[in-house]
Amino acid sequence: MSTSDHDNYRERDSEATFGDYGGQYVPEALMPAVQELEDAYERYVLNNEDGFMDEFRERMADFGGRPTPLQRAERLSERYDREIYLKREDLVHGGAHKLNNALGQVLLAKYMGKERIIAETGAGQHGTATAMAAAHLDMPCEIYMGRTDINRQRPNVYRMRMNGAEVNPVTAGSGTLKEAINETMRDWATTVETTHYVIGSVVGPHPFPKLVRDFQAVIGQEAREQIRERAGRLPDSVVACAGGGSNTMGTFHAFVPDDAVDLYAVEAGGSSLEIDEENALAPNSATLSTGTDGVLHGAMTKLLQSADGQIMESHSVSAGLDYAGVGPELSHLVDIGRVTPASVDDEAALNGFHRLSNLEGIIPALESSHALGYLEEAHEELGDLVVVNVSGRGDKDLETVLEETEKRDLEAAPDVEVFGQ
């Protein structure tokens, strides 16, 4: 019964943690900046000092196109024999929920007197959102992006540069998101006095998980009000995809106190949930479903890691979900049973992509397609009234979808033969 150390493991500052998760595991050089950000978070975001939140909301309306609709999906409702509503974050400026956070943080950096913005990006969604926000607010901006991702996402790279951002290639490791985050942290450790790091998800050291969640929480706040207006009650369940978890937490946050509303975080099952220990490779990004506790990029959370603690290479057909960690608050909500983790594989996601395109005339992002794939698989367990977050639009994914569709026999996909190989 020697519980000695665990009891006060995380007692020092409950503000910084969610149960066992979260914290501030960063190099000493970054601690003052992290604390400065805590202070700014409290003043501007929580207390609306200098009207910060008012300006944020105003800009999200004028520049960002909020509020987004909650749309009843007529043919999906018919198909699944229950009421399905879609939260249309794909209609936010830039084509995804990412702008909610990027604009919030760039504006916050301005209020803090910072002179320069840096950010990491995986597939380029957070990078393009940050570049747009920085252009809108006239801040110099540099984006770190893995070499592999740059080669895969040329249009996004050019979009960032069109918005005036500098794109720095990262050649380390596999040249993807994880390495881009490492390199952005290294930049921040060097330039911390003048620079704000706009982290792209509800990950990283405290206060980032809360800060990003609060900027994204508008998704769930709107949806909750809209569904009560439209259906006269709260939904039975809310479904969102989960990679790092920013659209997930943004959608769930307002619903967390509503015990009767079930929350489903749908992760990328990739090609398999089995882990290749020997090569430190996870052919999925299902961190909440299969991960173990550890520390990565500043926070204690669930991770895809080897028994020794080396972080694994993850995989998903959807680049935006392809990350070996997940937000610490989601890890906590899963542990206490408030959020149910689920996953669908690449194929189910691709079918979800085609199905929504075909039935509803909405081309969803491959990330969001995981939530739609889960709807197909599990709708019977979701109750009579379901809200699904469409976190982004899928135009960015067309090349991947063509390639992946050609390889498979997808029930929901139209023929690709039109190109005549």
Place this chain on the structure above:
Amino acid sequence: MEDDPRRAGSDGTEQPASASGELRADGGEQFGSDIEAAIREHHPALITYLTAGDPSLEDTKAYVEALDRGGADLIELGLPFSEPIAEGPTIQAAINRALDAGTTPAGFFELVDDLETEAPLLVMTYYNMILQYGDSEAPRASDSDAAPPQSKPDVRPFVERAAEAGLSGIIVPDLPAEESEPLREACDDHDLDLVFIVAPTTEGDRLEGIMSQASGFVYVQARLGTTGARADVSNATHDSLTRLEEYDVSEPNSDGVPKAVGFGVSEGDHAAEIIEAGADGVIVGSALIDIVAESDDPAPALEAKAEELKRGAIRGGNEGNDIEIDAPEPEQP
């Protein structure tokens, strides 16, 4: 939480029944630790870093012995982690080489078991490596519905193994003082020093807080950024000197912990300047990794480099205002 299967199961050896109750390093011995003793007795001290397993653990053994012969007073050994966010390109590359060579924590500790150096050894690694050590028996979650009752990661198996292997201290670049309590307690229980880093941005209450819990030595980070020998070494030196001014090192701080300067130090002349300005030691890493990566015969080259750096440090000590490093007064009531 109630009982941790890893601790009971991982090694059948007896665990101290009550680890916390027994002798602590408070004031009893002349110096709090092997590390502090090494720095004070060989003042000014040369502290060297190598990544273990670069390019193999056998090579590391030979290189560490060479540094020991060359005059290193303390030797940091890096246990490689896949996401080394505090490192510059040189050490990142070394870590990649070590991981590609299959370096594991188990192999690392076997290396330390085998090493017999005059210089005390420290391990430098990232927090996740410490948390996961001894975790291989832990059940891995699968895609079952019920969340399995997962045991929480624990720092103690690592610290116990480190003590058993004869390591004298631990440095964790991604563990700020605010998060260090579990590891510090475990280190205290096993008489290991937990070395803290003080950065150019560390000021005021945080600086005081860190100094008050420091043991072994304080790692004074010469400048912002990551590790690595820079082209502008003299700037690094200059930055270090500025840092030292802020600490007013001529007045031994209240806790009497020696200060060593690292980040960008690569030559004997810079060691001399830094020591002359009042540091108790210099820390050199990337410049040694360069030798490992580039030399045809690294061991003698490392030995020679250690000699050069140590000579520089001593020269700095002689030219400086000869700061008396007195034995710490027994400050405990």
